[in-house]
Amino acid sequence: MIFAVALLLGLPSAPAFGSPVPGPPASTFPASGPQDPGPAATDIAGGEAVAISDAPFAVQIAYDAAGARVGCAGSQISAEWVIAARHCDSARLQSVRLGTPYLGVGGTVRTVAARYPSPAGDVLLLKLSAPHAGQYASLSRNFPARGSAGRVFGWGDQAEGSGAMSFQIKAAGVTVSGQGSDAVGGLSVRTQSRTGHPLSGDSGGPLVVAGKLVGVLSTSSVLPGGNPSGFAGLYNDHAALSRHLGWIAVITGVAPS
Incomplete structure (x- = not known):
């Protein structure tokens, strides 16, 4: 079973096809004081810090x-x-x-x-x-084939539950394992973590396969017992952009x- 870590806090119902939700004025969010950073999702434990030229x-x-x-x-x-x-x-x-x-x-x-x-x-x-x-980012026309190598990118937590996001963007290698469901029930590209694993703090980050954007990071397995040396058995679901x-x-x- 995959235990998703995306946190849906008061998710609004989607508007009609093509209807915009206007952006809020600057005064909506105070400039100081503790704030909810929005619904959490996922970023990278392990992996490696990379230059912005990588993504x-x-x-x-x-x-x-x-x-x-x-x-x-x-x-x-x-x-x-x-x-x-x-x-x-x-x-x-x-x-x-x-x-x-x-x-x-x-x-x-x-x-x-x-x-x-x-x-x-x-x-x-x-x-x-x-x-x-x-x-x-260039959008891919196709759902990626099982076994395809991919990369994920983000700034989120570096250990489960730490709340300490990475100051520099990180990347990790993943492998496409098939289809699944994203946090709201849509089609996902399911990946298995290889060189790092997404954690809280960076939902929406890119899944890149063969140089094309194929998915938007949605949920991931809970990382057990701190950061393991390997990531076998840990999976992620990325909203499949081919469906959208x-x-x-x-x-x-x-x-x-």
Whole structure:
């Protein structure tokens, strides 16, 4: 059995196909004081710290206007659009930090103009308040084959329950093991952890196979007894973007390559 660690806190019902949820004003989220960073999901124990050039499209989803209170990750797919996990959606989701390997510092911050939760799975589209030029993730047309090698990226916890996110973006190798279900019942790409394992703090992070974005990190197995030396028997479910391509194209104009 897979024990998912995605935490669904007051998940809103999805709007009608193509209907935006407006981004909140900056005053919605106070600039100081403890804050709920949004629904948790997953990042990487083990793995390795990497340069932003390894995943230049990887972004941080923040629950303040300054881009400091990071709760999830995502991927930039065009100058104006970011894709993340639907269970990260919140009225307090306010900004995206782009183009930096470091948690909460550097790069460029854009506020969120509108949020589009998918009606079919754990996928969220975020429209940026202004375009940001960069290197964008290419969407795959296909569900990846069983046995395919992939990589996941994120800034989340480095040990189960630690609450200590990684200051530098990390990556880990995974292997596609088949299909499953994401946190809201949509089709997932199921992967087995190999060189690291996702933990709390970075839902929505990219799953990359053969240089293409194939999934959005949704849930993962609970990591037993601290960090083991290996990750055998630990699995992750990533919302399968092949199931959402038509919807993504209608909302954003971005098509798979």
